[in-house]
Structures are given as structure tokens and as C-alpha cells.
Amino acid sequence: xxxxxxxxxxxxxxxxxxxxxxxxxxxxxxxxxxxxxxxxxxxxxxxxxxxxxxxxxxxxxxxxxxxxxxxxxxxxxxxxxxxxxxxxxxxxxxxxxxxxxxxxxxxxxxxxxxxxxxxxxxxxxxxxxxxxxxxxxxxxxxxxxxxxxxxxxxxxxxxxxxxxxxxxxxxxxxxxxxxxxxxxxxxxxxxxxxxxxxxxxxxxxxxxxxxxxxxxxxxxxxxxxxxxxxxxxxxxxxxxxxxxxxxxxxxxxxxxxxxxxxxxxxxxxxxxxxxxxxxxxxxxxxxxxxxxxxxxxxxxxxxxxxxxxxxxxxxxxxxxxxxxxxxxxxxxxxxxxxxxxxxxxxxxxxxxxxxxxxxxxxxxxxxxxxxx
Amino acid sequence: xxxxxxxxxxxxxxxxxxxxxxxxxxxxxxxxxxxxxxxxxxxxxxxxxxxxxxxxxxxxxxxxxxxxxxxxxxxxxxxxxxxxxxxxxxxxxxxxxxxxxxxxxxxxxxxxxxxxxxxxxxxxxxxxxxxxxxxxxxxxxxxxxxxxxxxxxxxxxxxxxxxxxxxxxxxxxxxxxxxxxxxxxxxxxxxxxxxxxxxxxxxxxxxxxxxxxxxxxxxxxxxxxxxxxxxxxxxxxxx
Numbered sequence: 039x040x041x042x043x044x045x046x047x048x049x050x051x052x053x054x055x056x057x058x059x060x061x062x063x064x065x066x067x068x069x070x071x072x073x074x075x076x077x078x079x080x081x082x083x084x085x086x087x088x089x090x091x092x093x094x095x096x097x098x099x100x101x102x103x104x105x106x107x108x109x110x111x112x113x114x115x116x117x118x119x120x121x122x123x124x125x126x127x128x129x130x131x132x133x134x135x136x137x138x139x140x141x142x143x144x145x146x147x148x149x150x151x152x153x154x155x156x157x158x159x160x161x162x163x164x165x166x167x168x169x170x171x172x173x174x175x176x177x178x179x180x181x182x183x184x185x186x187x188x189x190x191x192x193x194x195x196x197x198x199x200x201x202x203x204x205x206x207x208x209x210x211x212x213x214x215x216x217x218x219x220x221x222x223x224x225x226x227x228x229x230x231x232x233x234x235x236x237x238x239x240x241x242x243x244x245x246x247x248x249x250x251x252x253x254x255x256x257x258x259x260x261x262x263x264x265x266x267x268x269x270x271x272x273x274x275x276x277x278x279x280x281x282x283x284x285x286x287x288x289x290x291x292x293x294x295x296x297x298x299x300x301x302x303x304x305x306x307x308x309x310x311x312x313x314x315x316x317x318x319x320x321x322x323x324x325x326x327x328x329x330x331x332x333x334x335x336x337x338x339x340x341x342x343x344x345x346x347x348x349x350x351x352x353x354x355x356x357x358x359x360x361x362x363x364x365x366x367x368x369x370x371x372x373x374x375x376x377x378x379x380x381x382x383x384x385x386x387x388x389x390x391x392x393x394x395x396x397x398x399x400x401x402x403x404x405x406x407x408x409x410x
Numbered sequence: 411x412x413x414x415x416x417x418x419x420x421x422x423x424x425x426x427x428x429x430x431x432x433x434x435x436x437x438x439x440x441x442x443x444x445x446x447x448x449x450x451x452x453x454x455x456x457x458x459x460x461x462x463x464x465x466x467x468x469x470x471x472x473x474x475x476x477x478x479x480x481x482x483x484x485x486x487x488x489x490x491x492x493x494x495x496x497x498x499x500x501x502x503x504x505x506x507x508x509x510x511x512x513x514x515x516x517x518x519x520x521x522x523x524x525x526x527x528x529x530x531x532x533x534x535x536x537x538x539x540x541x542x543x544x545x546x547x548x549x550x551x552x553x554x555x556x557x558x559x560x561x562x563x564x565x566x567x568x569x570x571x572x573x574x575x576x577x578x579x580x581x582x583x584x585x586x587x588x589x590x591x592x593x594x595x596x597x598x599x600x601x602x603x604x605x606x607x608x609x610x611x612x613x614x615x616x617x618x619x620x621x622x623x624x625x626x627x628x629x630x631x632x633x634x635x636x637x638x639x640x641x642x643x644x645x646x647x648x649x
Contacts, residue, residue, distance in 0.1 A: 261585050270572050272590070286463040286472030305459065312590035342589050354594050355457035366595055367457075370602025377606045381613035384528070388617065391531045 046092035049125045063088070066121060070248045073241055075267055087252040088126070094251050095158040097147060097189055098132035101182045102175045102209050102218055103164025106237040107200040108134045114240035115324035126251055130158070133177070144178050147189065155192035159250065162186065162221050163199040165206060169217030186224060195229040195256060196221060199243065201339060204232035204264075211345035212361075222263065231256050232263045234315075236339035241320050242268045264314065273336050274310035276318040279303065297333065307351040308335030315340040425636040430504045430538050431629055438494040439630050442552075445487040446604050452480040453601055481567060488560050504538060508545020517542050536622035538635055544614070551607035555600050562587065562597040
């Protein structure tokens with residue numbers, strides 16, 4: 039594989055032409071290794087990969103989306119996006135970042151598909167509308183669905199950036215007017231790694247690319263196809279406010295004493311307990327903060343159906359069931375009341391009948407029905 | 411009928427004492443009832459923590475303790491569940507009475523008869539084990555809901571230890587339900603099924619024990635039920 043694209047420069051080649059020293063290169067390798075959550079003993083392996091492997095060709099498609107993934111990506115601090123784009127990967131097509139335009143870039147994409155089948159990585163930001171022939175998102179006169187399938191066919195593997203590509207996100211939320219479908223429902227027979235989040239954390243995005251480049255394979259994925267290294271745990275389990283949850287100290291109103299003391303936001307509808315992401319460990323904007331750190335609950339943006347699963351400021355018990363305009367608690371109370379009323383009605387009728395039939399021969403304990 | 415010369419005779423009924431519920435079944439019943447009560451009460455608190463703990467977080471541990479009790483009761487519930495399954499297969503015949511044997515005409519006829527008796531307020535006929543309607547209710551509400559709660563509950567429990575034993579065993583339930591949040595919602599909804607069941611169950615037990623006079627309530631403590639035995643009067647006439 040590497041031999042067929044052997045003419046492409048490696049990361050080390052590129053750094054050297056830019057005037058970087060060996061020491062800078064090794065520093066870059068160490069930072070990248072740390073960003074991937076790997077032991078220092080992996081640094082030689084990472085350095086070896088950057089020295090010998092040609093840069094990974096990436097085709098980055100934009101479908102139905104808001105570009106927040108790209109916005110997040112270019113704010114990556116470790117390793118910074120510039121390093122990733124300029125050194126680690128060869129970003130050959132990206133509507134948002136590319137300088138070229140029009141027929142020229144479409145030609146690059148087609149050329150890459152034709153000349154390097156099975157060698158490039160397809161990164162998809164956004165998803166494809168499928169209703170009415172996919173007319174709701176077109177690129178260079180073709181539907182995005184067609185562009186996606188055409189590019190995915192010869193990709194090495196597919197990265198689904200963000201909640202749009204992974205889960206559908208807002209455009210696929212009920213009633214989904216354009217019939218938007220996440221990538222895994224459209225692309226079949228290719229390894230797909232989901233990087234959900236609206237947007238995903240920048241270091242998660244660059245960390246994934248670094249992992250792929252170093253080890254030449256996808257990281258270990260969980261049951262729904264997310265990298266375990268970033269989506270293995272709930273935000274709740276690493277939250278710095280967890281002690282207040284365990285203590286039973288909750289913010290009840292946005293302006294109460296608990297809010298000032300930084301208590302748990304569970305009762306304010308925080309989705310931390312049901313959301314798998316690294317927000318409470320890696321944090322955002324170079325580790326500055328994350329939603330809960332800023333006093334706002336998590337809205338669960340990296341979970342499937344997060345737009346459809348009730349209001350963001352309500353706890354589970356008061357959240358409406360998806361598709362049913364009522365809460366589990368309300369359904370339960372109505373059912374329990376109905377059962378109690380039914381039993382009471384039966385009791386009254388049964389008692390009345392017993393009293394009325396007392397004159398007749400049939401007593402309640404008459405063994406006129408032999409038992410089995 | 412020479413009714414003028416004969417004083418009205420009270421029906422003379424004696425009872426045969428029959429061992430119906432084995433000790434394992436009785437133990438299960440009360441352990442299960444206690445576990446469900448604890449699970450429901452603590453579950454309500456976890457869903458809506460209405461108590462507010464004062465003081466510093468290092469002094470109090472309210473939510474964590476309530477969750478601990480919930481998990482402990484869940485393990486008791488699950489073990490009792492397995493225990494009862496053993497008695498279903500290897501217990502006496504009453505331990506599996508009433509089970510929806512949908513392939514048997516006899517089960518269906520008993521179901522229709524029992525339902526009709528309840529609806530038309532007839533006294534009906536007693537059973538030593540479960541009648542078909544009771545068997546159906548236990549299968550749907552205790553076994554069915556029990557499995558739902560065990561699967562969703564342990565899946566949610568597994569979330570705090572990804573890749574652990576419970577994750578491997580029941581972690582697949584979460585994607586099946588459509589994510590963690592929807593698994594929580596399902597767990598909440600199923601919990602209310604037990605409340606509905608408990609209300610109907612207690613009412614029917616009180617009603618049946620009154621109408622059949624077979625020691626239904628006591629049988630779940632002692633294990634013995636009573637079956638009326640017909641006696642003929644001294645003169646050979648039926649009472």
C-alpha cells in the first residue's frame with residue numbers, strides 16, 4: 039500500500055523542507071503521542087510512522103451540515119490543526135478549506151478516486167438528504183448522495199465527522215423534511231468510524247487522524263462504531279461536579295445558591311449521565327472549559343436523537359417519551375389510578391351482587407364448583 | 411320437595427389441607443415483593459431527588475447511598491428471579507400452574523372462564539395453583555416486566571464500568587433501546603407496570619380468598635391451601 043504512493047512525501051520530508059530540525063520533529067511526535075492517550079514508549083513508533091509513511095490522503099466532503107465540525111477542527115491545540123493539515127495528512131479535497139474552486143477541485147476528487155483507489159480516507163462532514171431524489175443538497179450539479187457514494191466506494195475507510203454524519207443530528211430530527219440519513223445508513227461494506235458531537239472536540243478529531251496515520255488502522259470501536267479512546271465513558275463519570283451528585287446536592291434554579299456553589303446540574307436536565315464523550319476530560323478550546331464547567335448542563339449533542347429526546351432543561355422523569363407526548367411518570371400514574379379504580383369498581387359491583395343474591399340459595403362458599 | 415318438614419340445613423363442608431406452595435416459592439414471593447418495593451421507592455428518588463442535602467459535599471452521600479440501595483435490591487431481585495426459575499422447572503406442579511400454555515385448549519378455556527367470572531361478578535371456581543388468567547398476568551407483569559427491568563437496569567448499571575462484566579453481558583441493550591437516555595426512559599416506564607400489577611394483584615388476592623375460602627393469603631406464608639370436600643348428610647341427601 040505504502041509503496042504505491044511512495045512518491046508522496048512523508049511528514050518528516052515535509053517538515054525538513056520547511057526548515058524544521060530533528061528536535062522539533064521529535065517534539066511534534068511526543069505531543070501527538072500524548073494527544074492520542076498513548077504511553078511515552080510509543081513515541082519511537084509514532085516518529086517511525088511519520089518518517090516512513092507517506093502522508094495520508096484525505097478527501098473531506100461537506101454535505102447537509104453547518105460546518106461546526108470544521109470550525110472545531112481548526113481550533114485543535116494538540117496537535118494543532120495546521121500541523122495535521124500541513125504535515126500529517128494530505129488534505130486533497132475540502133470545500134471549506136481548499137483554495138481551488140469549481141471544476142478544478144472536482145477533477146482532483148475524481149482523479150484521486152481513479153488513481154488511488156483504496157488508499158485515501160473519506161472524511162464526511164454532514165449527511166445526505168434522500169427525499170425527492172436528494173435535491174436538497176447538491177455539489178457541482180450532482181446530489182451529495184451520489185458524490186458520497188461515488189467517493190466512498192473506493193475509500194480505505196470512512197470517517198463520519200460530527201453528529202450529522204454519525205446520527206443525523208438536527209436535519210434528521212423529527213419530522214426530517216429532507217429525508218436526511220447518517221452515513222452508516224447510506225454507505226455499506228466500508229469500515230465507518232463515527233466521531234459524534236455537535237461539533238466533536240477538536241483534539242478528538244486530530245487524535246483520531248494521528249492514530250490512523252501511526253497504526254495504519256482504525257482505533258478500537260465501541261458497539262455503535264465510536265472510538266473507545268474518546269467515547270468510552272460518560273461525561274458524568276469524569277465530571278468534576280460528580281461529588282455533588284453523589285452527595286445529593288443539586289441546582290434547582292439557575293440563580294439559586296446551589297448554582298453559585300457549583301452543585302450538580304442533574305435536576306436542570308444535564309445529559310452528562312447519558313452522554314458518551316470526552317468533554318469532562320479533554321474539555322474545549324485547548325482545555326479551557328466545557329459546558330458543565332461554565333454552569334450549563336450538557337445537552338447530549340454526541341448522542342443519537344438528542345434533538346428529539348425532550349427538552350434540554352428537563353430531567354428524565356419529566357422528559358417526554360420520544361413520539362409520545364407525555365412522560366413515563368404520567369403514564370404510570372394514569373395506569374395505576376385506572377387499575378385502582380377498576381379494582382374499586384369491581385369490588386363495589388361484586389359486593390352489591392353478593393348482597394342482592396343473599397336471598398337465593400347460592401352462598402359464596404358453596405362448593406358447587408369442584409376445584410381442580 | 412318436602413320443605414315444610416325439614417329445617418334448613420347449613421351446607422356441611424369440610425376442607426382438605428393441601429401443600430401447594432413450596433418454601434422456595436413462598437420465600438421468592440416475599441423477597442420479590444420487598445425488593446420491588448425498595449427498587450420502586452429508591453428509583454423514584456433517583457429519578458427526582460427531592461431531598462436536598464445540606465452542608466459540604468464531603469459530609470453527605472445521599473444520592474450515592476440511595477443508588478447503592480437500589481443496586482443492592484436489584485441484585486436481590488435478579489437472584490430471586492433465577493431462584494424462582496429453578497422452582498418453575500424443578501418445583502412441584504403448582505409452581506408452574508397457569509403458565510400460558512397457549513397450545514393447550516384447556517388453558518384457553520380456563521382463561522375465558524376465569525375472565526368471564528370476574529367480569530360478570532360470578533363466584534366462579536377456585537384453583538389450587540394459579541388460574542390461567544393469573545398465570546398470564548404473572549407471565550406478562552412479573553416475568554416479562556422483570557426481564558425488561560433486569561436487562562435495562564443492569565445495562566444502565568454497566569455504564570459506570572465500560573468494558574466490565576455487566577457491559578459485556580447486557581451492554582448491548584443500550585444501542586437496542588436507541589441510546590442511554592431512551593434506556594432510562596424505558597426503565598422508568600416499565601417500573602410503573604409493577605405498580606399497576608401490585609394494585610390488581612392485592613385486590614384479586616383479597617377477593618379470591620374471600621370468595622373461595624381456600625386460605626389463599628395464608629397459603630403464601632404456610633404453603634397450605636384448603637380444598638372443600640363435599641360431604642353427604644346423614645340421610646344421604648346432598649346438602
